[in-house]
Amino acid sequence: MADLAGVSPRTVSNVVNGYARVTDATREKVERAIAQLGYRPNVLARNLATGRSGQIVVVVPYLDTPYFAELLQGIIPAARKLGYNVLVDQTDGDREHEGELIGRGSRRFLFDGMIFSPLGLSQEDLAVRDPDLPLVVLGERVSDGTFDHVGIDDVAASTDAVTHLFSLGRRRIAAIGDQPYPTGEAAQLRTQGFRAAHAAHGRPVDESLIISTARFNRADGATAMAALLDHADPPDAVFCYSDLVASGAIHTLHQRGLRVPEDVAIIGYDDIEDGRYSSPTISTIQPDKKAIAQLAVERLIKRITSTEPVPGVELRAEHRLIARESTLGIS
Numbered sequence: 001m002a003d004l005a006g007v008s009p010r011t012v013s014n015v016v017n018g019y020a021r022v023t024d025a026t027r028e029k030v031e032r033a034i035a036q037l038g039y040r041p042n043v044l045a046r047n048l049a050t051g052r053s054g055q056i057v058v059v060v061p062y063l064d065t066p067y068f069a070e071l072l073q074g075i076i077p078a079a080r081k082l083g084y085n086v087l088v089d090q091t092d093g094d095r096e097h098e099g100e101l102i103g104r105g106s107r108r109f110l111f112d113g114m115i116f117s118p119l120g121l122s123q124e125d126l127a128v129r130d131p132d133l134p135l136v137v138l139g140e141r142v143s144d145g146t147f148d149h150v151g152i153d154d155v156a157a158s159t160d161a162v163t164h165l166f167s168l169g170r171r172r173i174a175a176i177g178d179q180p181y182p183t184g185e186a187a188q189l190r191t192q193g194f195r196a197a198h199a200a201h202g203r204p205v206d207e208s209l210i211i212s213t214a215r216f217n218r219a220d221g222a223t224a225m226a227a228l229l230d231h232a233d234p235p236d237a238v239f240c241y242s243d244l245v246a247s248g249a250i251h252t253l254h255q256r257g258l259r260v261p262e263d264v265a266i267i268g269y270d271d272i273e274d275g276r277y278s279s280p281t282i283s284t285i286q287p288d289k290k291a292i293a294q295l296a297v298e299r300l301i302k303r304i305t306s307t308e309p310v311p312g313v314e315l316r317a318e319h320r321l322i323a324r325e326s327t328l329g330i331s
Contacts, residue, residue: 011026011030052112052304053110053111053112054083054084054085054112055084055085055086055087055110055111055112056079056084056085056086056087056111056112056113056114056115056297056300056301056304057086057087057088057089057101057110057111057113057114057115058072058075058086058087058088058089058114058115058116059088059089059090059091059098059101059114059115059116059117059118060072060088060089060090060091060117061090061091061092061093061117061118061119061120062090062092062093062215063088063090065216065217065244066243066244066270066272066273066274067242067243067270067272067289068117070272070273070289071138071289071292071293072086072088072293073293074289074290074292074293074294075115075293075296075297078293078294078297078298079297079301082297082298082301084112084297084301087110087111089101091118091119091120093119093120093183094120095120095121095125096120097120098116098118098119098120098121098125099120099121099125101114101116102114102116102121102126102129102130102133102135103129103130104130112134112304113133113134113135113136113300113301113303113304114133114134114135114136114300115136115138115296115297115300116135116136116137116138117137117138117139118137118139118141118183119139119183120183121141121183122182122183123141123142123144123185126141126144126147127144131146134300134303134304135147135148135300135303136148136149136150136296136299136300136303137149137150138150138151138292138296139151139185139186140154140185140186140189141185142314143312143313143314144312145311145312146312147312148296148299148300148303148312148313148314148315149312149313149314149315150292150295150296150299150315150317151287151292151315151316151317152287152288152292152316152317152318152319153316153319154186154189154190154192154193155189155190155192155193155196156193156319157190157193157269157285157287157319157321158189158190158191158192158193158194158196158197158239158269158285159193159194159196159197159200160193160285160319160321161193161197161239161267161269161285161321162193162194162197162198162239163197163200163201164267164283164321164323164327165237165239165265165267165327166197166201166203168237168261168265168327168328170236170237170265171203171236172206172209172233172234172235172236172237173194173198173203173209173235173236173237173238173239174206174209174210174211174228174235174237174238174239175190175191175194175209175210175211175238175239175240175241176211176213176220176221176224176225176228176238176239176240176241176245176249177190177211177212177213177216177220177221177224177240177241177242177245178190178191178210178211178212178213178241179212179213179214180212186241187216187241190239190241190269191210194210194239208231209228209231209235211224211227211228213241213245216241216242216244216245217242217244217245217248218244218245218247218248218251219248220245220248221240221242221244221245221246221247221248221249221251221252222248222249222251222252223248223252224245224248224249225238225248225249225251225252225253226252226256229252229253229256229258234264235264236263236264236265237261237264237265237266237267237327238264238265238266238267239267240266240267240268240269241269242268242269242270243268243269243270243271243272243274243275243282243284244268244270244272245268245269246266246267246268246269246275246282246284246326247268247274247275247278247282249266250266250278250280250282250326253266260280260325260326261280261325261326261327261328261329262329265283265326265327266282266283266326266327267282267283267284267285267326267327268282268283268284268285268326269284269285270284270285270286270287271284271285271286271287271322272284275324276324279325280324280325280326280329280330281324281325281326282324282325282326283321283322283323283324283325283326283327283328284321284322284324285319285320285321285322286319286320286321286322287317287318287319288317288318288319289317291317291318292317295315295317299313299315
């Protein structure tokens with residue numbers, strides 16, 4: 001093949017394996033020779049030689065959560081573009097399973113690195129993982145200096161959501177989704193934003209209007225909304241910690257014969273596709289999922305391919321508030 005392309009065997013290897021930069025003209029000559037000879041690289045042999053599998057794994061709590069499905073739609077093409085296949089694992093938030101995945105387990109040879117959204121593991125649990133595992137963490141586990149963390153500013157985003165409700169003249173605002181336990185950091189940061197917006201507007205927080213949920217799903221949103229409506233002094237607006245929670249809350253409001261947003265305004269979080277087509281469409285916080293996916297993949301590949309230790313960094317993607325019918329009404 002090298003003779004046919006008029007280059008050295010090393011140059012052919014570099015083109016096939018993507019190890020070094022070559023000119024476009026040289027790459028085209030090698031690729032023409034590959035096509036002419038019908039060459040297919042022996043991936044198994046290459047992986048054995050390099051000690052890499054050519055695969056990364058994305059570990060999420062739930063695949064039935066649209067946010068993670070939409071995030072994967074950004075991660076998979078970004079990884080493919082860099083020559084990596086993507087494996088996916090669902091943990092259901094099981095602490096033991098998550099611990100096995102980041103420990104020194106028998107599965108480790110299947111992938112070169114991991115993009116991980118933990119739910120069952122605490123910050124302390126992450127500190128005792130396999131130190132040789134290239135790792136990028138999503139969600140709200142702060143980097144300890146040995147892995148990268150990619151996310152948005154949950155406190156600022158939640159403050160924006162509640163500020164939007166105050167700007168519309170709402171005065172009795174509830175929150176659905178708090179999770180006051182060690183692994184509920186994302187929810188706790190959203191509660192911080194909820195409180196910060198109240199403080200900024202000189203409004204006291206009614207603690208009875210902060211409703212905890214086990215998950216950010218429709219069922220918990222519907223149940224929590226029912227509890228709020230049974231309150232002696234119900235809210236006129238609700239900040240829901242996900243669009244699924246908002247969808248469940250709206251379902252309960254409709255069942256009770258209440259109008260959204262005329263009687264109760266609703267704002268969610270995540271900007272999932274379903275929220276753009278629901279009735280009413282759901283106002284929400286939109287994290288830049290494409291940027292989160294791209295940053296996570298790029299940092300992981302950097303960790304996999306670097307011959308030197310890579311210090312952990314905190315990376316923030318942008319967010320913005322999307323106001324729709326659930327707070328503004330139908331125009």
